[in-house]
Amino acid sequence: MKLTVVGGGSTYTPELIDGFARLRDTLPVEELVLVDPAAERLELVGGLARRIFARQGHDGRIVTTSDLDAGVDGADAVLLQLRVGGQAARQQDETWPLECGCVGQETTGAGGLAKALRTVPVVLDIAERVRRTNPDAWIIDFTNPVGIVTRALLQAGHKAVGLCNVAIGFQRKFAGLLGLTPSDVHLDHVGLNHLTWETGVRLGGPEGEDVLPKLLGEHGEAIAGDLHLPRTLLDRLGVVPSYYLRYFYAHDEVVRELGTKPSRAAEVAAMEEQLLRMYGDPALDEKPELLAKRGGAYYSEAAVDLAAGLLGGGGSPYQVVNTLNRGTLPFLPDDAVIEVQAAVGPKGPTPLAVPAVDPLFAGLMANVTAYEDLALTAALRGGRDLVFKALLAHPLVGQYAYAEGLTDRLIAHNREHLAWA
Known part of the structure; x- marks a missing residue:
């Protein structure tokens, strides 16, 4: 089995490598190719990757290359984890929206739209080259904004x-609180990428007992603390929202906070410098503890499960993925990309049935789906008017004066990445 990681020079990659090494019985990778144009980073990450494999007794071959076509040739699956513009672009995404009184974040709001505009054309070019070289390969997208990028690929x-x-982070968290193993916990997870709610926590599988009321009753304070939302809100909703919902439920509070502290991008950039120095140490042969603070927790386990399911090697029977709606949520278009539990196999994911969704959540999903449709159109066709319409449609913007100011700033900060600008 050959897997290729595009963006293999990312500081995330050792997390992925550690999972491949530990879970080799689930996903027996014989050749792992790390592709990245940043040769110096790739050399550091590739060296650590080989040492992690060696330490854990994995006999798979790790190849590093900047040649995309060679890297994806013959791959059974291609994982995308790239960041167009790097941390410098992320820094901009998280700062200029604040000038208009809007959330500065890299995956939602105006910053998320900027990332989508930069990313979609690049990902589609990569995918087309994968298809020319190896049309049977699965593409697993971890590149944000995942919902819009995945919709572009499927379209x-x-x-x-x-x-x-x-989702896997919540699963691990809830399992720990309940004193269970993660495989004993099944989430009723529904929404769009970075706009999701856990509406049930079931024991053993999709038909198991729902212990979410018990979980909220006994551990609601701890869960709310992790989300930086009030316990009373969780009790009133009766669900656990993703921490990304804080941008919607406490928008003004978040904007004030972001204006008083260094950006997350600045923190990550400093962390990456330190991680890369560590990766260059020939004695290091395991992922460092610092990597846990970088983000992407449990990414490797989720990626292994998904790749194993798609390639017919096993994995968890049900997994939370981003895939086409096709009637799963009747209030959304069939071609919307939703994030739900699905049975995953060689033919792809099949979403599980979802009970009726509370209008409080369905309305926000419909609003953001309309924004994502406009955002994808803007990414594919370009033009100031399409960018403005996408921003005006986003519930974190929604006012024409904000949308005008954000449009000007988005274009000014991203000209080098926008062919039409």
Whole structure:
């Protein structure tokens, strides 16, 4: 089995490598190719990757290359984890929206739109080259904004599934609180990427007992603390929202906070410098503890499970993925990309049935789905008017004066990445 990671020079990659090494019985990788144009980073990450494999007794071959076509040739699956513009672009995404009184964040709001505009054309080019070289390969997208990028891939006819680590993080958290193993916990997870709610926590599988009321009753304070939302809100909703919902439920509070502290991008950039120095140490042969603070927790386990399911090697029977709606949520278009539990196999994911969704959540999903449709159109066609319309449609913007100011700033900060600007 050959897997290729595009963006293999990311500081995330050792997390992925550690999972491949530990879970080799689930996903027996014989050749792992790390592709990245940043040769110096790739050499550091590739060296650590080989040492991790060696330490854990994995006899798979790790190859590093900047040649995309060679890297994806013959791959059974291609994982995308790239960041167009790097941390410098992320820094901009998190700062200029604040000038208009809006949330500055890299995956939602105006910053998320900027990332989508930069990313979609690049990902589609990569996917087309994968299809020319190896049309049977699965594409697993971990590149944000996952929902929009996955929709672009599926709309273009690629064999693609989107992946996020939010659900697996909740699964691990809830299992710990309940004193269970993660495989004993099944989430009723519904929404769009980075706009999701846990509406049930079931024991053993999708038909198991729902212990969410018990979980909220006994551990609601701790869960709310992790989300930086009030316990009373969780009790009134009766669900656990993703921490990304704080941008919607406490928008003004978040904007004030972001204006008083260094950006997350600045923190990550400093962390990356330190991680890369550590990766260059020839004595280091395991992922460092610092990597846990970088983000992407449990990404490797989720990626292994998904790749194993798609390639017919096993994995968990049900997994949370980003895939086409196709009637699963009747209030959304069939071609919307939703994030739900699905049975995953060689033919792709099949979403499980979802009970009726509370209008409080369904309304926000419908609003953001309309924004994502406009955002994808803007990414594919370009133009100031399309960018403005996407921003005006986003519930974190929604006012024409904000949308005008954000449009000007988005274009000014991203000209080098926008062919039409």
